[in-house]
Amino acid sequence: MQTVPPALERLIEELTRLPGIGKKTATRLALYILRRPASEALSLAETLSELHKSIRLCGSCFAFSETDPCAICGDARRNTRLVCVVEEPGDLMAIEKTAVFRGVYHILHGVLAPMDGIGPRELKVRELLTKIRKGDVDEILLATSSTVPGEATASYLMEQLEGMQVRVTRLACGIPMGMDIKYADEHTLARAIESRQSMAS
Numbered sequence: 001m002q003t004v005p006p007a008l009e010r011l012i013e014e015l016t017r018l019p020g021i022g023k024k025t026a027t028r029l030a031l032y033i034l035r036r037p038a039s040e041a042l043s044l045a046e047t048l049s050e051l052h053k054s055i056r057l058c059g060s061c062f063a064f065s066e067t068d069p070c071a072i073c074g075d076a077r078r079n080t081r082l083v084c085v086v087e088e089p090g091d092l093m094a095i096e097k098t099a100v101f102r103g104v105y106h107i108l109h110g111v112l113a114p115m116d117g118i119g120p121r122e123l124k125v126r127e128l129l130t131k132i133r134k135g136d137v138d139e140i141l142l143a144t145s146s147t148v149p150g151e152a153t154a155s156y157l158m159e160q161l162e163g164m165q166v167r168v169t170r171l172a173c174g175i176p177m178g179m180d181i182k183y184a185d186e187h188t189l190a191r192a193i194e195s196r197q198s199m200a201s
């Protein structure tokens with residue numbers, strides 16, 4: 001016997017695909033949406049369908065943006081010769097919140113995870129190296145997380161940068177080992193950026 005209407009069941013299934021959302025939470029959210037006025041559900045649906053149409057990747061830093069270049073890359077007050085390398089767009093947002101970093105970013109869109117088939121080619125590594133080879137960069141601040149995959153990715157990049165005419169720095173300590181930088185508090189993250197350390201290459 002069908003106890004949940006199929007349309008509601010479909011919504012629950014879609015929501016379950018989101019990270020961190022189990023069946024129970026998905027059901028609660030679906031019922032919430034259903035109880036609200038139809039106009040709210042429609043507005044949510046329209047926002048979702050517009051998302052991929054209006055947002056693209058910035059051709060320079062690979063951040064999600066409605067413009068190319070993005071607002072950060074297009075800002076003449078930013079130092080484009082200082083490039084902060086992060087794993088995910090969420091890390092960029094965390095660093096921007098500290099308001100201490102005045103350079104630009106390069107988003108890798110992931111970390112090396114050989115077991116999951118994610119190698120350098122799956123990340124925006126080649127694009128980063130091209131930028132550096134062109135002589136457009138003075139300093140690379142490696143701001144990957146201090147998790148095992150984050151550290152492995154930073155080590156891999158350091159190897160690749162060896163011998164290139166670029167200063168390589170890493171976020172200073174203060175970020176607890178194993179921590180994803182987007183969860184670090186603003187003050188700790190700001191201090192880690194300001195006291196970044198040169199890496200021997």
Ligand SMILES: [Zn+2]
Pocket residue numbers: 058059060061062063069070071072073074
């Ligand atoms: Zn950009």
